Amino acid sequence: MKILLVGEYSRLHNSLKEGLQALGHEVTLVSTGDEFKDFPSDILLKRKYETGIPKNIKVGLYNLFGMDLNSQYQKKQFFQLQQKFKGFDIVQLINESPFGILPKYEKEIISFLKQNNKKLFLLSCGTDYTSVKYAFEKKFRYSIFDPLFEGKVTEKDFFPALKYLKPEYKDLHDFTFEKVNGVIASDLDYDIPLQGQEKYLGLIPNPVNTEKLKFQKFSSEGKIIIFHGINRANYFKKGNDYFEAALAKIQRKYPSKVEVITVENVPYSEYIEKYNSAHILLDQVFAYDQGYNALEAMAKGKVVFTGAEIEFLERYNLEEDEVCINAVSNVESLVSKLKWLIEKPENIQKIGKNAYEFIERKHNYIAIAKKYLEVWSK
Template identity: 55%
Template sequence: MKILLIGEYNALHYTLKEGLEALGHTALVVGNGDGFKKIKVDVKFNMRYNSGLLFYIKRIIYKLTKTDITSRDIERQFNTFKKEFTDYDVVQLINESPIKAHPKTETKLLQFIFDHNKNVFLLSCGTDYVSVKYADEKKFRYSILTPYFEKKGTKKAFWHALMYITPPYYALHRFIYGNIKGVIASDLDYDIPLNNHDKYLGLIPNPINTDRLKFIPLDVSGKIVIFHGINDNNYYKKGNDIFEDALKIIQEKYGNTVKIVTVRSLPYHEYINTFNDAHILLDQVYAYDQGFNALEAMAKGKVVFTGAEKEWLELYDLEEDTVAINALPDAQNIASKLEWLILNPEKIVEISKNARAFVEKEHHYVSVAEQYVNQWVSHSES
């Protein structure tokens, strides 16, 4: 099959491409590289006018004319390559704003995709209308909007999520759902809001290239290294403030036993290697399941504090704290779990091995690609 993957979130689509190619298919990944992460893509749309003096000029132009010059520039770039975006067996959008343009421009460009490709699918991965609305209605026990409800940060700080429930993005959502063959969720945080939706095709786990990510056996004879990677744009959304409070407790109590490493907003190719020497990695708090970064760290054999809720344990028939550590929005609880691992280093070694085995079994990029192909074929028109 010939497959077009539009948009990128972490390295999900590019890893899926690798799995598809291993199965004998061809795939093209188009996108902006997920911003500062600079993820590899085949056709890149550069996001201009989003920093420095040009950003302020852009804002003035928008206020005066309602024209978003970044979106105009993306449209120009799209048109340069548009002949390459036609006649695919399958097209998949990474989420409801895969091109990262203003909703009106996004609609215009996606209309071209729908007009020139019969079988377009949507991936619920990252924020979108359905998942944000579910969180906004407080149907989760906790969610990425919990810190917003607790007044940690301004509405502007959470706009990257809240924008999806505004009228322009709701209109974009309706347009996309009116044209796709179906929607697939990448993990439980998107599966749960989509349950019983007539377009929902089910959950397919994130694809992880365990051939490229080598398992690193852990030596716990020295200091325990705890790694905390912060994305400044998502500081409260990921619960980084809670992790930092937990680390203060650990530093005070076990400062001679542990080494704490913190990095901020690194490009992907740097980030993926910065935690090689770590035993424990702090990923995110407000999640029920693991996202891409957590799974890649688990593939390397790290003990990851992330989403590992009871729904996830039931789905994969696992025992608590055997594969990943569920990071609750409670600094004292996280500190207690860290203390348990520090005092029982043999558990670190055990969980490390279990984490790698779990990712190989449930997230191997080739077997995951096969699941995508099966769903696409089942719901495509010839």
């Protein structure tokens, strides 16, 4: 088949592309690279007006007239290359807003893709209207909005997520759902809110290319290295404040046993290199299942603090702390789990091995590509 993957978050579409290509399919990926993460794309739509005076002009025009120069620029690039986006058997959008531009321009692009290709599908693997509405209405036991509900941040700080509740994004959601053949979730954080939706086709776990992420056997020599990657824009949303508070206590208690590596806002390739030496990775707090960064680290045999709630354990028939650590919004709980690993390094070795085997068993990129092909073909 001829397949077009539109947009990229966290390398999901790149790994799916590699799995589909291994099965003999022709795949094209178009995206913006997801800002500073700089993920590879076959067709890269460049962003402009991001720094300095051009950014100030862009912000001023948007505030005065609702005009977004970057949105216009990306739409222009897309339609200049429109012949490259025709004639596909399958087109899959990474999100209702796959390019992160104004809804009216996203709708033009989605309409074009619908009209000029055979089937159109939508992924739910990041913030969108359905998941944001479900969380904001407190239907989860906890969610990414807890820092907002607790007064740690303002609604302005949470604009990148809350914008999906605005009328124009609700309209984009309705428009996209009407156009697509079906919707697929990448993990339980998106699967749960979609239950009962007419076009929902179910959960397909994230594909992970384990051939590119080699398992690293645990060595007990030297210090135990803990890696904490921060995306400053998502600092509270990911629970980084809980991680930093826990790390401060751990560093005071185990100064000779532990080394902490913290990085902020680095490209994907640099991020991967930075955490290669780590034994433990702190990913996120407000999640029920693992996101993509966590899965890739697990594939390398790291012990990851991430989402691993009871829903996840039951779905995959796992025990608590078997393949990763469920990170909760409680500093003392995080400290306790870290102490358990530091004082008993054999737990790091055991969980890391289990994590790698779990990824091979449930997230192998070729096996997952086959599941996509099966769902798309129905």
